Amino acid sequence: MKVMEHSLKITVTLEPGEDGYIVAECPAIPGCVSQGKTKDEALANIREAIMACLEVRAEQKLPLTVETREIEIPLAA
Secondary structure (H helix, E strand, O other): OOOOOOOOOOOOEEEEOOOOOEEEEOOOOOOOEEEEOOHHHHHHHHHHHHHHHHHHHHHOOOOOOOOOOOOOOOOOO
16 A cells, blocks of 8 residues: 655536536546546545546656636626
8 A cells, every 4th residue: 555645635626417427527637537426426536537647647747737726707796
């Protein structure tokens, strides 16, 4: 078993899919998407997907993540 020396906090999104599953996506890792029947299952699956994506990106010498930012926009009342 590998001992994790570092951790990474990363944002994921959850939204209902057309098929009734919950779709989980990691905006900071292009193409990193998973799903599950429940939110808990979707979160567990996206964690696995993120680990796999990070491993592949490291092997390919790509940046582990892309920059994401929060911006503020006005909303019409």
